[in-house]
Amino acid sequence: MLFNSLEFIFIFLPIVIAIYFILERLRLQYVAMISVIAASFFFYGYWNWKYTGLLAISISVNYLFGKTIERTKSGWITAFAIALNLSMLGYYKYTAFFLSTINDLLNGQLNIPNIILPLGISFFTFQQIAFLADVYQEKIHPDNFLHYCLFIIFFPKLFAGPIVHYKELVPQLKNSRSLDACINDLSIGLVIFTIGLFKKYAIADSLAAYADPIFKQMENLATVDMITSWKAILSYTFQIYFDFSGYSEMAIGLSRLFGWKLPLNFYSPYQSLNISEFWRRWHITLSRFLRDYLYIPLGGNKKGQFRLAINVVTVMFLGGLWHGAGWPFIIWGVLHGLFLVIHRSYEIVMMRIPQYRFWGMKSMTIGFSWMVTFLCVMVAWIFFRLPNVSSAIHMIMSLINTKTLLWPVSFLDWDYYIAIAFLIAICMPNCYQIMNSFDLTIDRPPKITLDIQKFYGYRNLIFKLNTIWATFIGFLVACIVLKMIEGQPTIFIYFQF
Numbered sequence: 388m389l390f391n392s393l394e395f396i397f398i399f400l401p402i403v404i405a406i407y408f409i410l411e412r413l414r415l416q417y418v419a420m421i422s423v424i425a426a427s428f429f430f431y432g433y434w435n436w437k438y439t440g441l442l443a444i445s446i447s448v449n450y451l452f453g454k455t456i457e458r459t460k461s462g463w464i465t466a467f468a469i470a471l472n473l474s475m476l477g478y479y480k481y482t483a484f485f486l487s488t489i490n491d492l493l494n495g496q497l498n499i500p501n502i503i504l505p506l507g508i509s510f511f512t513f514q515q516i517a518f519l520a521d522v523y524q525e526k527i528h529p530d531n532f533l534h535y536c537l538f539i540i541f542f543p544k545l546f547a548g549p550i551v552h553y554k555e556l557v558p559q560l561k562n563s564r565s566l567d568a569c570i571n572d573l574s575i576g577l578v579i580f581t582i583g584l585f586k587k588y589a590i591a592d593s594l595a596a597y598a599d600p601i602f603k604q605m606e607n608l609a610t611v612d613m614i615t616s617w618k619a620i621l622s623y624t625f626q627i628y629f630d631f632s633g634y635s636e637m638a639i640g641l642s643r644l645f646g647w648k649l650p651l652n653f654y655s656p657y658q659s660l661n662i663s664e665f666w667r668r669w670h671i672t673l674s675r676f677l678r679d680y681l682y683i684p685l686g687g688n689k690k691g692q693f694r695l696a697i698n699v700v701t702v703m704f705l706g707g708l709w710h711g712a713g714w715p716f717i718i719w720g721v722l723h724g725l726f727l728v729i730h731r732s733y734e735i736v737m738m739r740i741p742q743y744r745f746w747g748m749k750s751m752t753i754g755f756s757w758m759v760t761f762l763c764v765m766v767a768w769i770f771f772r773l774p775n776v777s778s779a780i781h782m783i784m785s786l787i788n789t790k791t792l793l794w795p796v797s798f799l800d801w802d803y804y805i806a807i808a809f810l811i812a813i814c815m816p817n818c819y820q821i822m823n824s825f826d827l828t829i830d831r832p833p834k835i836t837l838d839i840q841k842f843y844g845y846r847n848l849i850f851k852l853n854t855i856w857a858t859f860i861g862f863l864v865a866c867i868v869l870k871m872i873e874g875q876p877t878i879f880i881y882f883q884f
Contacts, residue, residue, distance in 0.1 A: 388430055388433040388434070389876045389877075389878065389879070390584070390587075390634070390637045390641070390879075391584055391587050391588055391637075391876040391877075392876045393871065393876075396584075399426070399430070400641070400644075403422070403423065403426040404573075404644055404645075406419075406422050406426075407419050407422055407423055407645060408569065410422060411563070411564065411569070412566075412569075414563070416561075416563065417533060420533050420534075420537055420560060421533065423537060423541065423542075423645065424533070424536050424537050424540060426542065427537075427540040427541055427542040427545060428442075428443070428540065430542040430545070431506070431507070431540065431542070431545060434506050435503070435505070435506070438505040438506075441505060442505070442511070442540065445472075445475065445511070445512075445515065446515075446535070446536055446539050446540065447532075448471075449468065449472070449515040449518065449519065449539075450529065450532055450535045450536075452464065452468040452519060453518060453519060453522045453529045453535070454529060456468070456519060456522045456523050457522050457528060457529065460523070460525075462523065465519055465520070465522075465523040468519050469516050469519055469520070472512050472515055472516050472519075473512075473516070475508075475512065476508060476509065476512045478502070479502055479504055479505055479508055480504055480508065480509070480712050481708075481712045482500065482502055483499050483500070483502060483712065484712035484713060486498075486499045487499055504883075506546050506882060507545050507546040507547070507882075509709055509884050510544070510545070510546070510547065510548050510550060510884075511539050511540075511545065513550050513673075513676055513709075514538075514539060514550055514551060514552075515539065516680065517550070517552055517553075517676060517679075517680060518535075518538075518552075518553050520680055521552065521553060521554070526554065527552075527553050527554050529553070530557075534557045534560055534561075535553070535557075537556075537560060538551070538553055538556050538557055538560075541556070541642070541647075542641075543637075543638040543639075543641035543642045543649070544638050544642070544649060546879070546881075546882050547631075547634050547638075547879055547881035547882055547884070548635075548638070548652055548670070548672055548673070548881070549635065549638065549649055549650050549651075549652035549671070549672040550672040550673055550675075550676050551649060551650060551672070552650075555649075555650055555829055556647065556649070559646070559647045559648065559829075560647070562646070564646045568646065569646065572643050572644060572645075572646045573644055574852065575640075575643055575822070575825050575827070576640045576641065576642075576643035576644035577640065577644070578640070578822075578850070578856075578860055579636050579637075579639055579640035579643065579818060579822065579827060580636070580637050580640030580641060580644075581640075581860055581863055581864060581867070582636055582640075582818050582860075582863065583632070583633040583634065583635070583636030583637035583638075583639075583640060584633065584637060584863075584867055585633070585863040585866060585867055586629040586630075586632055586633030586636070587629065587630060587633035587634065587637070587879070588866075588867050588870040588871065588876075589863075589866050589867065589870055590625070590629040590633075590804070590807070590808055590811075591625075591626050591627075591628075591629040591630035591633060592870070592877050593804050594622045594623070594625055594626040594629070594804055594805070594808060595622075595623075595626050595630075595877065597618070597619075597622050597804065598619050598622035598623045598626055601615060601616070601618075601619035601622075602619060602623065602772060602773065602782075605619075605773060605778050605781060605782045605785070606773060606774060606775075606778045607778075608777070608778060608781050610785075611782075611785050612785075613785060613786065613787075613788055613789060616782060616785035616786050617786060618802070618805065619782075620765055620766075620768065620769060620782070620786065621765070621805050622804070622805060623768060623772050624764070624765045624768055625805065625808035625809065625812060626880075627768065627771075627772075627880055628656075628657060628808070628812055629808065629811075629812070630879055630880045630881075631653060631670070631879075631880065631881055632653050632817075633879075634879045634881060635652045635653040636653075636818060638652075639652075639827055639828060643827070648826070648827070648828055648829040649828060649829065650671070650672055650828055650829055650830050651671055651819065651827075651828040651830050651831075651832060651833075652670060652671050652672050653668070653669065653670070653671065654667075654668040654671065654817060654819060654832055654833055654835075655668060655812070655816075655817045655820075656668035656669035656764075657761060657764070657812045657813055658757075658812075658813060658835075658837070659757070659760050659835075659836075660753060660756040660757050660760060660836045660837060661730050661756060661760055661836070662723065662726040662727055662730050662760055662763060662764075663727060663730055663731070664760075664833075664835060664836055665760060665764060666723070666727070667833040667834065667835075668833055668835070671833060673706070673709075677702050677705070677706055678702075681701075681702050681705065682698055682699070682702045685698045685701065685702070686698060692731075692732075692735070695731070696728045696731070699724050699727050699728055699731070700721060700724035700725065700728060701724075702724070703720045703721060703723045703724030703727065704717060704720050704721050704724060705720070706720045706723075707719045707720015707721065707723070708720065709884070710771070710884050711883070711884065713774065713775075714775070714776050715770040715771065715773060715774065715775060715776055715779055716770070716771065718770045718776065718779075719767050719768075719770040719771045722763075722767045722770070723767060726763050726767075753837065766783065766786075769782050769783060816848065818850075819832060820832075820838075821848050821849060821850045822849075822850040823849075824849065824850075825850070
């Protein structure tokens with residue numbers, strides 16, 4: 388069941404919200420939570436009911452480990468519990484990749500089992516690892532099993548995040564709401580859900596319709612002209628942006644319907660002026676997890692610049708591997724690690740030059756910094772999108788092959804979609820800036836170099852519950868309905884991780 392499917396929007400969601408709302412008004416808080424847990428298990432089992440048992444066992448075992456660690460303060464039990472989670476993730480996600488790599492390197496003939504990857508396993512595994520580590524460090528004290536179960540399986544974040552900490556969600560589960568607060572949460576939740584749904588249906592899926600056929604040709608190493616290659620990578624660059632941005636906002640909107648807030652996970656990353664800032668704005672909760680539970684334990688920046696560089700590349704290598712079991716994902720992660728090291732080195736050198744501080748924020752420097760950052764991110768997406776290294780290199784060569792440059796170039800619908808996506812992603816404030824007075828998330832926005840909202844003076848776009856905004860949201864709904872009529876919903880890109 389997809390967030391952008393008719394059965395979810397018009398059947399599943401209204402029933403779940405209605406039941407929860409009624410039970411909440413009757414002050415049956417625990418029964419209301421049980422209803423959401425049951426709905427979440429149904430939501431998960433709708434994909435493949437066979438894995439609901441695996442998820443239930445994983446939740447139960449990790450809760451017991453958490454209570455044991457809280458009581459014993461044992462580092463050995465903590466390490467064993469974390470290793471057990473990583474083993475489960477490794478078996479389902481990396482067994483086939485590991486065996487095929489051995490076959491390729493040693494010309495072996497090891498049998499590769501057909502293991503179906505349980506949806507969302509990367510996300511709920513990381514959440515449980517964070518839970519165990521936080522219990523051991525006495526940052527949290529797990530209370531009852533229902534709270535823990537809902538913390539893991541809550542359906543808006545189950546398949547593609549954000550990666551939530553126990554202390555962020557569970558305290559909210561204990562709060563009761565007034566009727567006015569319920570109505571306010573329903574209004575705000577539906578608005579942000581609609582915005583996210585529009586991004587997915589009207590923008591991301593439209594760009595995918597143009598990009599996918601070209602990438603399919605690239606997989607087959609077909610010759611594609613230079614302009615078409617650039618349009619394809621630009622289309623995918625904005626497709627994954629609006630696909631993930633749309634999902635993140637839909638998850639936050641759905642959670643708000645229940646009166647709960649999730650952490651911010653996406654904050655206009657293509658407006659970043661350097662690669663470090665990009666990772667503060669793209670998949671924020673994953674970056675936070677990798678920093679807190681991997682980068683800092685490795686030593687962070689406390690052991691010299693060389694060790695810092697090794698730590699950064701190691702973390703991004705594992706971040707790429709987390710996204711997918713394949714060499715293209717690994718290369719994508721290592722590239723971003725190298726980009727981060729280069730940026731860090733550049734900052735160290737340039738900050739010693741007095742003139743840099745004066746020219747650092749001039750418009751020419753801003754434009755150049757943005758262009759370099761965006762180009763690095765876009766080229767790296769090639770390895771993220773294509774299934775093997777040879778096809779990724781083939782596409783990179785197509786981007787610089789002037790022999791295939793065809794003139795004149797005609798402008799089609801494709802170009803208009805790219806232009807619209809560019810304007811929204813690069814030149815407009817995001818929905819969190821527009822709706823910042825409603826506290827959509829539990830945390831503050833990341834530190835950014837340049838606030839587009841203030842820079843371009845978009846303060847008049849601040850969201851209000853009035854007729855103008857209601858009309859605009861109604862227009863978005865009409866566009867969504869038209870796209871729904873056209874065809875079946877497509878899966879979110881991050882569902883595969």
